[in-house]
Amino acid sequence: MISDGLRILRYAAASGFADFRTIYTVRTWITGWLFRVLCQVSFFALIGRLIDSPEYTEYLLIGNAVMIAAMESLFVVASTSWERWTGSVPLLIAAPASLALVLCGRSVQWLASGTASATLALFLLSPLFGVDLRLPMALVVIPLIALVGLSTYCFGLILGGLVLRADSLRNVVGNLTMLSLMAISGAQVPVSVWPDWLQALSAVLPVHHGLAAIRGVLSAEMGFTEVLMHVGMEAIVGTASLGVAILGFKRFAESGRRSGAIEFGS
Amino acid sequence: MTESSPLAVAVADLTRTFVRSRSRLPGRLKRRPPESRTALDAITLTVPSGEVHGLLGPNGAGKTTLCKILSTVLIPTSGIAKVFGHDVVVSTTRVRPLVGVVLGGERGLYTRLTARQNLMYWSALYRQPTSEGAERTAKLLERLGLEERADERVETFSRGMKQRLHLARGLVGNPRLLILDEPTVGLDPAAARDFRGLVRQLRAEGRTILLTTHDMTEAEELCDRVTLIDSGKLLGTEDPRTIGEWLSAWERVTAEGVPAELIDRIRKVEGVAGVEIDSEGRITVETAGDGTSAAVLSLLVDGGVTSLSTSRPSLEEVYLHLIGSRGLNVG
Numbered sequence A: 001m002i003s004d005g006l007r008i009l010r011y012a013a014a015s016g017f018a019d020f021r022t023i024y025t026v027r028t029w030i031t032g033w034l035f036r037v038l039c040q041v042s043f044f045a046l047i048g049r050l051i052d053s054p055e056y057t058e059y060l061l062i063g064n065a066v067m068i069a070a071m072e073s074l075f076v077v078a079s080t081s082w083e084r085w086t087g088s089v090p091l092l093i094a095a096p097a098s099l100a101l102v103l104c105g106r107s108v109q110w111l112a113s114g115t116a117s118a119t120l121a122l123f124l125l126s127p128l129f130g131v132d133l134r135l136p137m138a139l140v141v142i143p144l145i146a147l148v149g150l151s152t153y154c155f156g157l158i159l160g161g162l163v164l165r166a167d168s169l170r171n172v173v174g175n176l177t178m179l180s181l182m183a184i185s186g187a188q189v190p191v192s193v194w195p196d197w198l199q200a201l202s203a204v205l206p207v208h209h210g211l212a213a214i215r216g217v218l219s220a221e222m223g224f225t226e227v228l229m230h231v232g233m234e235a236i237v238g239t240a241s242l243g244v245a246i247l248g249f250k251r252f253a254e255s256g257r258r259s260g261a262i263e264f265g266s
Numbered sequence B: 001m002t003e004s005s006p007l008a009v010a011v012a013d014l015t016r017t018f019v020r021s022r023s024r025l026p027g028r029l030k031r032r033p034p035e036s037r038t039a040l041d042a043i044t045l046t047v048p049s050g051e052v053h054g055l056l057g058p059n060g061a062g063k064t065t066l067c068k069i070l071s072t073v074l075i076p077t078s079g080i081a082k083v084f085g086h087d088v089v090v091s092t093t094r095v096r097p098l099v100g101v102v103l104g105g106e107r108g109l110y111t112r113l114t115a116r117q118n119l120m121y122w123s124a125l126y127r128q129p130t131s132e133g134a135e136r137t138a139k140l141l142e143r144l145g146l147e148e149r150a151d152e153r154v155e156t157f158s159r160g161m162k163q164r165l166h167l168a169r170g171l172v173g174n175p176r177l178l179i180l181d182e183p184t185v186g187l188d189p190a191a192a193r194d195f196r197g198l199v200r201q202l203r204a205e206g207r208t209i210l211l212t213t214h215d216m217t218e219a220e221e222l223c224d225r226v227t228l229i230d231s232g233k234l235l236g237t238e239d240p241r242t243i244g245e246w247l248s249a250w251e252r253v254t255a256e257g258v259p260a261e262l263i264d265r266i267r268k269v270e271g272v273a274g275v276e277i278d279s280e281g282r283i284t285v286e287t288a289g290d291g292t293s294a295a296v297l298s299l300l301v302d303g304g305v306t307s308l309s310t311s312r313p314s315l316e317e318v319y320l321h322l323i324g325s326r327g328l329n330v331g
């Protein structure tokens, strides 16, 4: 059963990576995408330079680099509805395996690309902005960046399930979520500046805890157990999101069976 | 196979209505009551295991709706549908492994993956072990003549190749019931002929096939029995030979340059249902009886008319005849 599921995820991921390869080659990924990412992170880090604060420069650099992983993972919101365009949804519903499994796997290309570009942004730009990440200890943050990407991916799957029903919203929803996460999860300003309710909201969304753990590791000022707690919280947010997303996909399939809204063939 | 029901498909009083999505008019304008449309109207149908059953009907008859219900993609409004004894609404986990579904058209394939990757993907979705999946994939690719292009991306395939890959996809889970919804639409005649050859092979393997079509020749050629459907209602189930008889009985003869006196004589031939004359003086003779078109043809030839041809009646014309002449055991 589990190995069946993994195999389906692997094929779904292969179809996602095949989509990805039609968008980027290695070269255009570097000259196009990565360049854009470096510019974006540098833009925010420059604000710290502008006000002549090395601490804030470091804060912004780390926050915005990690945010890249979340930003790319959120492309899952749009690409979930690409599955509808291929016309495979009714065939997937007719198949014994779950549609949810395919939808969970078909966008992981963003997760991979996001983790890579966030990591590169962090390690390439730090020296330019005079930020000492204290290598090699800093390499520990790479899996943490992947974790932030993964939990955001799972959260994006929930939104992807909603957007499946309202295809025209697919880009708006992803972008608005991205901007909100950027604002409230501690990337630009400490979470503590926000009102309590917004802090509470941020704490159940992805990025917040993962980013806190990454900052803790890089500053070497946070105790091991505290880091571990943040990591655990990020993992819980991701797992819970995944659960909700799977329920959402199942409901999409069931409501489609009832309404007849699942198009069949061309 | 554990329990085996002799009936591959058993449908009783099956109805499906669609409610039109709410109109997008501003709320200020009168809200209309939701419009509902009956795609299937209390149909009852059985298909025994091993049969190739045709569902023949014009566009909008409800064929695809029935295919969707039987493949668990759509829930009926009322009535019961069972596949090998399992209810398609509640026992989806039992039904899905038994059914393969192939749609007309090109969509539903992962065009950026290769043919082989597509089949391996779907074999995983049909829970085939990897080694078995690889073996079935290789066999199906060979059988459907896709071997040489097996490792090329599907987006480079012709329509006929995509359609064959769809059939392979439908077969990769080794289904006992194969549902083919207008599988030859859009194929060129040669590809359609190959496709029919494949259906015959599948029948020989003992698979049950439900095939929808609006092509009477196709239904006559491929099916063991044919059910006629129109506007969501079944008009009856027939032997394909009967359809062949209708096709020849209601043959049409067209001719040009026929003298008026000869037209009058044709009108009097027994079995001629009507003669239409168009603005260019071309006549179309509708016949309703075996041998009538032959009689009309010989009259025309004897009268020196050289520009003539015969054609098979369209499905709509046959339906008109049938409903008019009550030649159908409606039920």
Ligand SMILES: Nc1ncnc2c1ncn2[C@@H]1O[C@H](COP(=O)(O)OP(=O)(O)O)[C@@H](O)[C@H]1O
Binding pocket: A259, A260, A261, B018, B019, B020, B037, B038, B039, B057, B058, B059, B060, B061, B062, B063, B064, B065, B066
């Ligand atoms: N999802 C749907 N929503 C509304 N009406 C539909 C839907 N699917 C089919 N119909 C209507 O049901 C009728 C039967 O359609 P269909 O089963 O596709 O016919 P066929 O396949 O024989 O051409 C048609 O009138 C069609 O417009």
Ligand SMILES: [Mg+2]
Binding pocket: B060, B063, B064, B065, B181, B182
């Ligand atoms: Mg149809």
